[in-house]
Amino acid sequence: MYVSVALPREISGGELKILTLLxxxxxxxxxxxxxxxxxKRRMRQLQATRAVDMAINSSLNLSLTIDIxxxxxxxxxNISAAAVFLFNSQLKRLEHAASRGLDIKPGEKPLFGLxxxxxxxxxxxxxxxxxxxxxxxxxxxxxxxxxxKGFSHYTSFPLIARGxxxxxxxxxxxxxxxxxxxxLEFLEMLADQAGIAISSSKLYEELxxxxxxxxxxxxxxxxxxAGFLEMRNxxxxxxCRRVAEQTVNLAKAAKVSEQRMVHIYRGALLHDVGKIxxxxxxxxxxxSLTKKEWEVIHRHPQDAFDLLSxxxxxxxxxxxxxxxxxKFDGTGxxxxxKGKEIPLEARIFAILDVYxxxxxxxxxRKAWTKKKALDFxxxxxxxxxxxxxxxxxxxxxxxx
Numbered sequence: 001m002y003v004s005v006a007l008p009r010e011i012s013g014g015e016l017k018i019l020t021l022l023x024x025x026x027x028x029x030x031x032x033x034x035x036x037x038x039x040k041r042r043m044r045q046l047q048a049t050r051a052v053d054m055a056i057n058s059s060l061n062l063s064l065t066i067d068i069x070x071x072x073x074x075x076x077x078n079i080s081a082a083a084v085f086l087f088n089s090q091l092k093r094l095e096h097a098a099s100r101g102l103d104i105k106p107g108e109k110p111l112f113g114l115x116x117x118x119x120x121x122x123x124x125x126x127x128x129x130x131x132x133x134x135x136x137x138x139x140x141x142x143x144x145x146x147x148x149k150g151f152s153h154y155t156s157f158p159l160i161a162r163g164x165x166x167x168x169x170x171x172x173x174x175x176x177x178x179x180x181x182x183x184l185e186f187l188e189m190l191a192d193q194a195g196i197a198i199s200s201s202k203l204y205e206e207l208x209x210x211x212x213x214x215x216x217x218x219x220x221x222x223x224x225x226a227g228f229l230e231m232r233n234x235x236x237x238x239x240c241r242r243v244a245e246q247t248v249n250l251a252k253a254a255k256v257s258e259q260r261m262v263h264i265y266r267g268a269l270l271h272d273v274g275k276i277x278x279x280x281x282x283x284x285x286x287x288s289l290t291k292k293e294w295e296v297i298h299r300h301p302q303d304a305f306d307l308l309s310x311x312x313x314x315x316x317x318x319x320x321x322x323x324x325x326x327k328f329d330g331t332g333x334x335x336x337x338k339g340k341e342i343p344l345e346a347r348i349f350a351i352l353d354v355y356x357x358x359x360x361x362x363x364x365r366k367a368w369t370k371k372k373a374l375d376f377x378x379x380x381x382x383x384x385x386x387x388x389x390x391x392x393x394x395x396x397x398x399x400x
């Protein structure tokens with residue numbers, strides 16, 4: 001505080017004491033205001049840290065994690081734009097993942113070579129890079145993709161998890177000011193958190209992709225096994241897949257939960273898997289079977305249960321292979337289940353299995369007409385089949 005008086009007047013001792021007191025009061029007020037602003041800044045930083053922490057703990061969505069990071073980076077003072085680039089370890093390049101304030105051209109998703117753009121130094125040197133020339137950040141080959149709004153500085157931070165660089169956070173400052181030391185310290189901490197979150201999200205996505213590929217491989221194996229069973233049993237080619245698809249459609253009409261559909265489909269494909277253990281001289285016998293031979297045939301649902309129950313992946317699909325020969329009136333096999341004791345999946349499948357068998361040519365008879373087969377299904381209501389499922393089936397039969 002500077003005070004002056006016109007000559008020849010001098011500041012008296014009493015005035016000096018008052019001015020000193022005013023200066024101290026002013027200093028205290030300014031200091032309190034500074035502390036208040038600092039407290040607000042720290043609070044914003046704590047909120048951002050907490051938000052990223054929650055993203056790490058509650059979400060494995062990569063896009064959501066990056067969006068949360070950029071939102072809280074831009075909430076810091078003097079920052080006008082920010083971007084996240086993910087490191088492709090196979091191509092050894094940085095790929096633009098998301099940005100705010102850079103106005104990237106629609107449809108563009110550039111890849112940056114580590115030597116083509118200054119942000120590549122962040123990966124190579126595994127440290128923060130500060131520059132007063134933002135145009136160098138992305139390199140001359142890609143700078144045309146972005147509209148730089150008069151930025152004066154930029155800072156890039158490596159996103160590191162488990163000792164590996166997974167990406168780069170680039171922050172751009174406006175023309176009026178450059179980076180603030182306190183912000184740099186905070187952004188480094190935020191980048192450390194983001195690296196962990198992004199690594200976890202990418203790992204989860206990779207696991208999901210691997211799981212999907214594994215499921216597709218399993219399902220292809222199941223379909224191949226179903227085709228083998230058709231050839232061995234001399235059934236119509238495509239019977240298993242056709243009945244499986246129809247069973248899923250009827251199950252949907254019967255309001256079965258969507259989560260069960262995949263198990264219903266697999267169970268329908270493998271409904272006769274237990275016949276693998278039946279000798280050919282019985283399974284393919286052209287004449288009537290003896291009582292003992294029928295006992296062997298009736299054993300195949302139990303054989304299916306014994307075979308599939310040891311495979312955790314197929315255990316939820318057991319209901320159809322194990323129970324599709326049970327009858328609604330309790331006269332079926334292998335356990336003589338009755339009514340609603342029979343799993344719903346098996347009650348649905350039984351109708352379609354019989355209908356498809358009746359309307360297909362077999363070595364021992366010609367295919368029945370659709371009308372004759374439907375009349376037989378109706379006649380078996382309450383005997384072989386569940387009456388409620390038959391009603392739903394008959395409404396959909398015109399599409400079969």
